[in-house]
Amino acid sequence: MRILITGAAGFVGQLLAERLLNEGHRLLLTDVIEPPIPSAAKNRENAKTVKADLYEEAAKVADEDLEAAFIFHGIMSAGSEANFELGYRVNVQSTFRILDELRKAYLFESGRQR
């Protein structure tokens, strides 16, 4: 079982990735840029990285092996004020898309789809 972190190249994503790796968790790190595996972390081999734009490619990171997801990707503050369309697409629509892909992966895995 793995834990997904979106926005894994960002400030909070990197801090959480290091903490969870040090605790021995297996991670799936994703970001629109290739997310680095924190260099000071223990158990770095427990992290897999996927570069993906979650607006276009949310299905790339949703699989039935995930047990939890931390959703940290986004266009922060002044970035989304300067470009409302981009902020809306990433902060709102891509979040729905990743949640929908996770829902589908979970339903498939648990055999509860109709």
Ligand SMILES: NC(=O)c1ccc[n+]([C@@H]2O[C@H](COP(=O)([O-])OP(=O)(O)OC[C@H]3O[C@@H](n4cnc5c(N)ncnc54)[C@H](O)[C@@H]3O)[C@@H](O)[C@H]2O)c1
């Ligand atoms: N930084 C703080 O001090 C702080 C404090 C409290 C809460 N938060 C919250 O934590 C979350 C993360 O904040 P942060 O400071 O780490 O932000 P950040 O800007 O450092 O990281 C956001 C990441 O999202 C990625 N991203 C942007 N568009 C994307 C896309 N289309 N697909 C995939 N990834 C994309 C960026 O590449 C970036 O690495 C936010 O919800 C923020 O509000 C942050």
